[in-house]
Amino acid sequence: MRLSARMQKKQWHFLSADPIAGQLVDALKIPPLIAQVLVNRQVKTPEQAKSFLNPKLNDLIEPEQMPGIIPAVDRIEKAVKDKQKITIYGDYDVDGITAVSILLGLFRLLGADVDYYIPHRVDEGYGLNIEAIDQIARAGTKLLITVDCGITAFDSAVAAEEKNIDLVITDHHRPSSDGKVPRAVAIVHPNLDKNYPAQFSSGAAVAFKLAWAVVNRIKGKSPTPPHLKEFLINATVFAAMGTIADVVDLRDENRIISSFGLRAISESSLPGIEALINAAGVKSKTIDSFHIGFCLAPVLNAAGRMGHARLAVELLTSDNALKAVRIAEYLKEQNKQRQQLEKKIFKHACSLIAEKGFNHPDRKTIVLASDEWHTGVIGIVAARLVDKYYKPTILFNVANGKSQGSARSIEGFDILAAVAACSKHLNSFGGHTMAAGMTIDADKIDAFADDFESCAAANWNDDEFVSRLDIDAVCSLAELSVPTVRLLSTLGPFGSGNPSPRFAAKGVRLSASPRIVGLGGDHLQIAVSDNTASVKCIGFGMAHLEKKLLENEFFNIAFEPQIDDFYGEPAVQLVLKDIQFE
Template structure:
């Protein structure tokens, strides 16, 4: 049996005087001040700036490279009633960006349709066959890509050959060369002075919609009707931003903060139906976690299982009955996706356990003929995290002789660099340092595995603790009150680059035996006591910890506290991320 190593807890070093001074200057609790100082926010001015999340802090869209030309062309197409096709991606970012721009054009009186490539048949981004199909349907239309296209040199050239006007909006990493004679909208184009380069595809689409609305108004401000649309569209931008795991700093922080406050009251019929299907309709307010763990996965499930168009239809329909049916179907697809993930993850762990020699290798390359291409990347990430090493998972492709799959890195290893070093064994590959995709012949599998393991061994030290668990502060249960945890929401929205505060508590005792819950006992429920205070704790996906924790008189905890709303009651729950025996 191969066991995983627990992570090393990395405590933030803080100055107690700075904590006292900041708490007094900002009139906040010592607990919140401790977290701020741990995150290098140690003056009143820095704290006020971080707490501020005003719409006025969003940058003028005209600063975004290429947006002026793109907005001009879209407005002209609207006025001349040319068809505008939004070419999106099948993930949450692409689906929300597509829906957002579609709504903008339709509300402005334009003709708009959307095209989402089929994940399993067409793959990611623009493809020449789709370009040819669109050109054959209506060569006079304007095609606007969202969340894809910045590396599509061949596809952009094909569009020019066919006389199809194309605008590319994207946020992904670009190559050395760019599509020629094409309007490009991207926050990080060479020579750009745009102040914030971390927008996601939906964020870029929102800025483009803003620029379009301004042109349809007085040139600088949108009409009251279009301004109201933009305020509701921030909700879609927020969903795409959280789901795409871009840093929740700067403009992204503002978009998500305001978007979360408007999703409930300004949502479309379809989004309201999805919120209800996810069981979030009774919450007084939504958090980024609700997007990341409830709304986002349901939208993503449609794309992963080859039906992303249904997700766009849900977010664009004005038919309430259709919206409810689509939301229920996406909810069912998400359950299927979860079931697939659990099955594939178990199969992956079984493969490693059946090959003891692999436990000593610095990377994992696993294959199974039942693995689904739409889910394999998620499972690769779980395998990498569980076994604390880069992991590549491969499954069948359209050809019996070809394997295709995805890989995820661990502890900062540049996985794309590893594939470059092993490219002689691959048919195609792509991606970036943290996530990759590839195809290879079955007969080259063992050679590729050996080559990658050798490269990782020689070029990266992936040891237990290489990806430490950052701890903001050590606390006692007495410090964890509902009021104190509610105050921590001043730091929200939480996500990439701004995680929910992580605390440690030492020598915690069990107030009752551990209980497993959920399908197959996947999750763990604990009642924990420290001194005279008892708190409820949950470890999601860690039901296997139950017997081991029960064997210890006391344990140390690493956890994130959250406010749990249930039937009008608000209580603190601890979400356990790691634990260790109290020795």
């Protein structure tokens, strides 16, 4: 919402007006703009709209329907009963951290002998590794449960079996294309049954379903005990954080989980959550998906990026308020260091792109490597480079002849498939359509980069791979009343699959002189009017357009409306996403 505009020109794509929207207007008594946004999100009947606008926990899929969950609960039940040591093994991002926190909290409540392990991002890298299994085995673990990882850990699964450790895998990443899965007592994964309704769960949501199923097994046909009911409510907070931070589709079940988790987080009495919110500087009484994605998640991620993610789990699961505050403040400082490092790497990467000519229109991809880059930050920088140059981007760090890489993609380009096509150069890889990670010997990076560019060029579609700005509707400024914009906010939580509503107004003109604002003088504040109303706008990263605005009497704007309460009286403000002068 507050990200800077991309460097290159965007192609505006107007979503078609649908007459079905009129039926929603009549049935629900809502403004036409709201109805059109609902239709654009494939919500086309009054019943669907009521469900979308009022998500209910009762509409969640019963946890026992999740593929593989019954044998997983069976094995967990035995481990708890027999006091066998359980170790939870998670990823070091927010999705993994929150997934670990969910299961750790439950097993502690149940009095289980439980520990957790999160690999060090720099020293160990992503996923279940054999060296960690050796350490876990020496600690006496009999049941190893992965969260947010493990679905392609074939060698590690064999190693666990050789150490007489039972393995339960819970994951949401894409399984192997040949359909093979690791050897395990149970594999809990939404994609293992194509008929399962929620195919795009986060790792934390999968862990939440497993925890819920364990609670159901414990209570049987009796009412849920109060302490386990409270646990499940708190677990929705963690599941929502992981779901939003991992940028999975925020429709259907993910919407329900995120909606209730966001409500619960505002009322949470968990010391770690309260300390995290304060450390992140969030002053709002209500927490939304923006606060999760751009305020809370970066602080949690700083643990894994700059140090060790165990600290983030300690924060979320702590019952000591003073300890939680100390950890949160430490992670806040770590995040500040991460931001400074990110700026330095981004600047260096941009200079390399210019030097190598990767910004030329004929070049389809960006692949760069450096021994000066921190592994924990290259993924964020890759995403920023995609935002600036709109090309699939992979950044590698180099250390002692080895390298870890982070890939980010553009809409429509399956970067995991492209990486897989060049995997002969890699030691390991995995990920999603839009993001991937990999390891490689440093002397193979150039050959990989050449093959990756060739693969992209062979599958490139100039008409499809453009920086496209989807517009929900063209409207007049008068249609954007405070009540309407407030109602638009109820369509959240916003994110992948349910983006913030975006509109366009054509033929607007300045109603006051533009003002350059921001500490770095990067942003632009303007007021525009049409024949119906006048409204204030803020354009983040748009200061360079000041002169052009003064030179053009009329122009078109694409924007996301929001309510500005800064001066006490609520007023509509438009967050500009693009300006066209044609």
